[in-house]
Amino acid sequence: MSDIIADTADEIRTMRIRGAGRLARAGVNALVCYTQRYTGGTLKSFKEDISRAADIILASRPTAVSLWNGIHETLEEKDLWETLEEALSSVEDRGRTFCSMSEKAASIIAEEGAKMIVDGDVLLTHCNSSAALGIMKEAKRQGKDFKVYATESRPWRQGLITVTELAEADIDVTMIVDSAVRTVMSRINRVFVGADTVTSAGMLINKIGTSQVASAAFEYGVQFDVCTETFKFSPKTLVGETVTIEERGADEVVTGGKVPAKVKVFNPVFDITPSKYINAYVTELGVMSPGSVYGVLASRHENNILRTR
Amino acid sequence: MSDIIADTADEIRTMRIRGAGRLARAGVNALVCYTQRYTGGTLKSFKEDISRAADIILASRPTAVSLWNGIHETLEEKDLWETLEEALSSVEDRGRTFCSMSEKAASIIAEEGAKMIVDGDVLLTHCNSSAALGIMKEAKRQGKDFKVYATESRPWRQGLITVTELAEADIDVTMIVDSAVRTVMSRINRVFVGADTVTSAGMLINKIGTSQVASAAFEYGVQFDVCTETFKFSPKTLVGETVTIEERGADEVVTGGKVPAKVKVFNPVFDITPSKYINAYVTELGVMSPGSVYGVLASRHENNILRTR
């Protein structure tokens, strides 16, 4: 296969390229470059080649929803191509549109979410979501006066990164252990978290502990909003696939402690927040309720994943 | 003051004597020894002396409910004393009864709670409660077959002690981070936690995170039981005092992380679990609902704290 495809797949596989958005754009860009350099083939050969290229890219991180979305949006009109020229320009156009929309999405979300923050607000966030932090930084940039509580987020303690980022943006931030979420909830106005994956029925898969934050927010009548680009919406869940929750090693949890060998550790990376606890998804396509996720996915995929069955 | 009083107060103050039960028994024993050695006084002088001794003991750990309870039970009949002899024997008798009941309480609770465990159960516990662990060990001793999930319990990570204790008792134990409580709750049959303090209206004050465990148990229809000696029932809450939640330093939370100086940390040691989340208190006076705590406290204190107003 061409260098650009193989190299990009390699960089993704080895984690040199990370982050849902960057990952998707890198994969799509590889297809665009490959297409631009494509010479001497026929429509038939291009269809085969670009499909193989797409498979290689997808195999480099099979669980990344954003990558799957980028590649499929780029090749969405494949069945409609009638000439090679049409095919080449379709891939280039759709690929560039995806990348530019993806780049714009983060700033659109930041602007939307910032409008929701008013002076005197006390926010809470969990783990380290660039979309959620983007909102807070934009609100601060606009001069809004608010405070943030941030959780430690064991076992990786991404909360340390979060509080550092927020403090550097001059935002008044207070760190708590994950167990203190319910205790501080009566002081909180609004919760902003990010998303790893969103299912077609509106459920959220995100960093372990997110569902506990959502449950506490619900108990205290506090709005719980999820900040996410819609490329985190999972098309596969449309057709019934469930999201596998990754489990990681015991050493992340027991680090520094001496425990008997026979102690087991259960270390799931994500948890599932039911839609009943979610007030809104704040996306680059607007603010929507969990009940609206299906509509976005279905209109986007009615010509591929839903039709090809 | 006498050596025994001063020395005991000192050992309590410097944390050489720890644990709610041991603390209370040490304080009461000091009064009993002091009484046994009391010579040459009158009823009037003894009343004054023993009151002063009690005050010194109480001042050594003013927030310990168990100590307050022990001292007050020992001196409860003070207003009824008519002769010095009566006074001396009253203190001795009541003091010894308190100590022996307190010593028996833990094993009574272990036996009661063990009856609640059946083969195949999956339990969850939070932090490191000797009453809760006593129940599990007793059930294991009786040959029952069950599993336990135990939380890490940040920031002090007493969960490491808990899993070690349980593993040493050959109990099948799995450790999780505090954020994973809700995720495992659908596998759990019953939660056992301990108590720091119980209010007259049946609320529980216990290690930070307890109320979050209780809320998740409630959400999943899982019984949440609190294992505690009744000397954790707080008489002062009878007359309206609220329990102050201790806050500790930032270093316990940010240890090992480098965060900007302006990051604040909120580190409360305890939280409050409302009675609606508590199925039962398992005590040495039997298994009771939160609505029954007042009755126990009121009958015990109708001659002192409730009367003296």
Added chain:
Amino acid sequence: MSDIIADTADEIRTMRIRGAGRLARAGVNALVCYTQRYTGGTLKSFKEDISRAADIILASRPTAVSLWNGIHETLEEKDLWETLEEALSSVEDRGRTFCSMSEKAASIIAEEGAKMIVDGDVLLTHCNSSAALGIMKEAKRQGKDFKVYATESRPWRQGLITVTELAEADIDVTMIVDSAVRTVMSRINRVFVGADTVTSAGMLINKIGTSQVASAAFEYGVQFDVCTETFKFSPKTLVGETVTIEERGADEVVTGGKVPAKVKVFNPVFDITPSKYINAYVTELGVMSPGSVYGVLASRHENNILRTR
């Protein structure tokens, strides 16, 4: 052993004597008769003989809370007996008091509950509780105008008995299948059910389906009241014993249907209603919340079951 003891135990064992109240009174009466005829012994021999007699009676239906309660109340002062005469008269007096209180209890409950019914009420009941039906009949006797919905109560269909009893008392009664409870709940004012056993923490053990009725009542803001003599309050639960839920044979469920041999059937007789769904216990000692059950049990048993540990 004496005839009266053996015969009574036999009648209980073979189900010739049934019903929580009749059972308990029969057992206690046997002890009273035995005592009245007791001749030629010493205090010591009587203590041994009456204990043996009690054990025989109790063994005839070991799971009946009311029988246990009757026997133990009758012999409660055993440790205080100082002469044979005192012993004999204690058993006679306490036994008769228990029987007469037990007989009066049903009519007291009927009167209490009837006061709660007002013209226009629509009630619901489940299974066939003599205490609940007694209330309805008393209210009808007083000329009150109300309707009752009664469930079929599969698998035994005791609802057929219930609707017959109510119709014979000229009460307007409508029968529904158990699955229709939630559907009719929006028409209901108040639910009255009976009890098999009540735990010291205020939970109700009653005919399968009761907890589902309670949950539906809770969802619709309808008062759910339990009508029961306090001899259904279980002293053993005070000290941690859990109530074993009897499971019965498959034939009760699949009767009349032809299903493959490999189909399993789970046929529990009772279920557990958590105290959060119970508004009040209507008893011969008055109307109380679940949080008050412990107080009744503890004051009754502080000299035996709670002390003898």
Added chain:
Amino acid sequence: MSDIIADTADEIRTMRIRGAGRLARAGVNALVCYTQRYTGGTLKSFKEDISRAADIILASRPTAVSLWNGIHETLEEKDLWETLEEALSSVEDRGRTFCSMSEKAASIIAEEGAKMIVDGDVLLTHCNSSAALGIMKEAKRQGKDFKVYATESRPWRQGLITVTELAEADIDVTMIVDSAVRTVMSRINRVFVGADTVTSAGMLINKIGTSQVASAAFEYGVQFDVCTETFKFSPKTLVGETVTIEERGADEVVTGGKVPAKVKVFNPVFDITPSKYINAYVTELGVMSPGSVYGVLASRHENNILRTR
């Protein structure tokens, strides 16, 4: 009948004597005066005379729980009287004790509740409860810094009295319409309301709208506490009586508006708050959960209302 009895009954009937506490003390005082002046009778005649006097007093305001409680506590030992002297001194002693306890109760409750208020608290109250306001004034007197939201309390608008009283005590007070309770609830820490009547199962009967305040507090995780002397605990509910909710005229609601004659008005004075919404009763006998009300009532009335059936 004697002048003191007739006059007092008259003053109560014509509303010259008002307020649950003052009412009860007036009635009891009348019995005490009558007893002090009692001459020339026998034990038998006194029993008859004092019973008739009690009936006259009770008939002057048959729905007042406090009056019923005062009279019955005063005459509670009637069946034990063996001589006229004993009878006279029993009535005098018990009557005086009731009056003095009743007078002390309000200040005890004020002190208890004031302990629950901490600097920075934001409270909410409904209608005009002297017990709830007493707590706030005591807390202010102690120098505590807090705010209060008070409802208008249509149709009588007692909220106007409440805000005036609080403002005169220099307390920071904000008035809202009854419909705004849920909107402000996210700013509130704790709700204090009074009681008209408390049932033996722990339910609260109080000014219309109270249950809506309680429901909103529950939804937002805010503590809802009821401040009341225990003479509001209704002994009749022990034996099944329900509390009749008074309905008043349409003119209180439509005042000032012109509506067609055929518009109906439903104007209930009180509503019922279920115990699940109540955190605690703050009483002169201490702070208790709704599950503890039965215990207080039962121990007080085990010799009369519960026995005489």
Added chain:
Amino acid sequence: MSDIIADTADEIRTMRIRGAGRLARAGVNALVCYTQRYTGGTLKSFKEDISRAADIILASRPTAVSLWNGIHETLEEKDLWETLEEALSSVEDRGRTFCSMSEKAASIIAEEGAKMIVDGDVLLTHCNSSAALGIMKEAKRQGKDFKVYATESRPWRQGLITVTELAEADIDVTMIVDSAVRTVMSRINRVFVGADTVTSAGMLINKIGTSQVASAAFEYGVQFDVCTETFKFSPKTLVGETVTIEERGADEVVTGGKVPAKVKVFNPVFDITPSKYINAYVTELGVMSPGSVYGVLASRHENNILRTR
């Protein structure tokens, strides 16, 4: 009218054709056949004839949502027809598409739902839904290891058919009475039920007892999924029509029991499950939340039912 129309209507009316899917396809096929044989008319006459034919078919089972949907989808472009040829081919094409989609829908749903089942799952189902059972059989065919609890489903006891079907597919199945649903819910991972009708606001109308199952699942945090072809989505509810709940005779409930003539029986066939209890609809158009039903219906009917007002 033509034979094919009359005969089909007759077969539907007399229940020789049953089942939501088969019914709809039979009706649509009749229109297609009628169209294929249509000769010698004009566009105008065809419009009138086909409308009359459609009315006859619809009148044969006026409450069947699937039939209504099939007929209306087949004739949806009626107002756009410009020539007779266009009209004939439109009916044929649309009719065939509907039938083939309807036939495919069941297998698509089975595949989708089967993906949701993982080894070790314990499922519950109510009544006898071919869509729900199709999912379980497909999962079994794929070698998945799971158990199923199935309710009896009084009064018709369709549970007997369900357990037989599942056992014949070698699935581990346990039958329970309807009253035992809440008791087993703590062992259940996921509930799959079918649908009779789905409203535009996402509510489910299904066999009596379904809402009780949903409520218990909600109480225990168990996912409740509805398996249904979208031709059960009711277009008439879009414009406000409510679904009439059929009531059937008393004999279905009291069979085998002798009850007095004056006992009434309420025997509703269906109940309504509110959308708050439904996790997802599993349909041939993908997995969606209740909030997405309107979108599917509105886009399908924006040219007829919504426009023609």
Added chain:
Amino acid sequence: MSDIIADTADEIRTMRIRGAGRLARAGVNALVCYTQRYTGGTLKSFKEDISRAADIILASRPTAVSLWNGIHETLEEKDLWETLEEALSSVEDRGRTFCSMSEKAASIIAEEGAKMIVDGDVLLTHCNSSAALGIMKEAKRQGKDFKVYATESRPWRQGLITVTELAEADIDVTMIVDSAVRTVMSRINRVFVGADTVTSAGMLINKIGTSQVASAAFEYGVQFDVCTETFKFSPKTLVGETVTIEERGADEVVTGGKVPAKVKVFNPVFDITPSKYINAYVTELGVMSPGSVYGVLASRHENNILRTR
């Protein structure tokens, strides 16, 4: 600017034109008239002139969602105009369509909602919604037999208007104070209220007290439906804007009462009802769940508000 624009803006500003629907139609009509009279310009000049006209109209009532919607729908194709003729006819056509749809919407909603009412229903409404009352009047016109409870709706007491309107339509209506909502809820079948604004995530902004009504309906399992034209759906909330809740003066609340100057008054006009409490929105585009609002807004605004970022 032209007279028609200036005059209309003036009439709106001075409240001579009121009501969400009339307001929007007046603004749109002004643009249509202005367009019809437009002479002598170019496409470029018309674009500038019509934009300025739109801005003047919008500025006359900046918070009215319906006005914003009308103006934007009228000018929606502005970027597609290629000739002046096309521009003029686009404005005329779209403007007239909006006005006629808006006029039809109210009667469509009345018909839809009337279908939901059945004989014997007891409804409740809050404040004075023309859409909700339109439904009730239409149902009455159809001869349906039902009752209505209507709240007073302090502080403006629009309930007086509501009960008058309903009584004049011969509907059986009962007025209650706002505090009595929860008390009557057990008698209610269905709640119909109107809307001021609906957010893209499905939340309702409506007259103060609405959320309290919704919460009580939820507690009692009563359907809560919102009757509204979709021009109350707020496009700005799509992109994150929050709805500002107007606060009005103290005099509206304290009228007629004498309170100290230092008493503050908080008088918000609207409150926010979360989507979890809303069963359905009854609109001229059909009956939908809160989760469907986004879809309606997004499809309507994908070419302007969502694209122009």
